[in-house]
Amino acid sequence: MNIKIPQEIKVGGHAFKVVLDNIGEGYGRRADIDYKRLVISIVPDKVYSVKNEGFIHEILHAIDTVYLSRKIDSEDIIEPLAEGLWQVFEQLGIEFDFSGLENTSR
Ligand SMILES: [Zn+2]
Numbered sequence: 001m002n003i004k005i006p007q008e009i010k011v012g013g014h015a016f017k018v019v020l021d022n023i024g025e026g027y028g029r030r031a032d033i034d035y036k037r038l039v040i041s042i043v044p045d046k047v048y049s050v051k052n053e054g055f056i057h058e059i060l061h062a063i064d065t066v067y068l069s070r071k072i073d074s075e076d077i078i079e080p081l082a083e084g085l086w087q088v089f090e091q092l093g094i095e096f097d098f099s100g101l102e103n104t105s106r
Contacts, residue, residue, distance in 0.1 A: 004097045005055065009040070012066035018055075020044040020098060022105040030054035033061050042098055044105065052089070052096045057082035 008015050016033075021041035023032050031054030032041045040058045042051055060082055064072040072078060 001093050002095055002097045004100055007101060009059075011059065011062040014038055014062075014066060016040050016062060018042070018101055020101045020103040020105065024106065031058045033058040035065060041104070042101070044098070044103060048095065049086070049090065051098060053082055053086040055096055055098075056085050056089075060085075 005018055007019075008017055010016070016038045018040045019042070021032075022043055022045070023029055023041050030043050030046050030050050033039070034041070040055070040062070042055055042058075044051075046054070057078060060072075060078050064070055064078065
């Protein structure tokens with residue numbers, strides 16, 4: 001099942017813009033979240049499973065920030081949670097479709 005990722009996604013009362021972006025020189029990264037601009041960036045040229053897990057990862061960071069006042073704020077916890085959630089989604093036949101997103105790469 002393909003799920004189209006919208007250009008804007010709300011976490012709490014905050015609308016995060018979702019874009020494709022190579023995150024400048026961000027070598028080796030797959031995604032990023034910018035809380036000042038409320039932008040979630042997905043690096044476009046990654047394998048689908050990496051992009052999908054990366055999207056979940058940044059959403060978890062957003063949930064942690066909006067609802068938990070960054071009580072987690074730890075890659076050691078966010079990382080396995082994202083991997084675990086993505087593994088279950090993949091098992092259920094869920095795949096994210098990023099084709100509707102703006103590419104803001106420089
Ligand atoms: Zn992270």
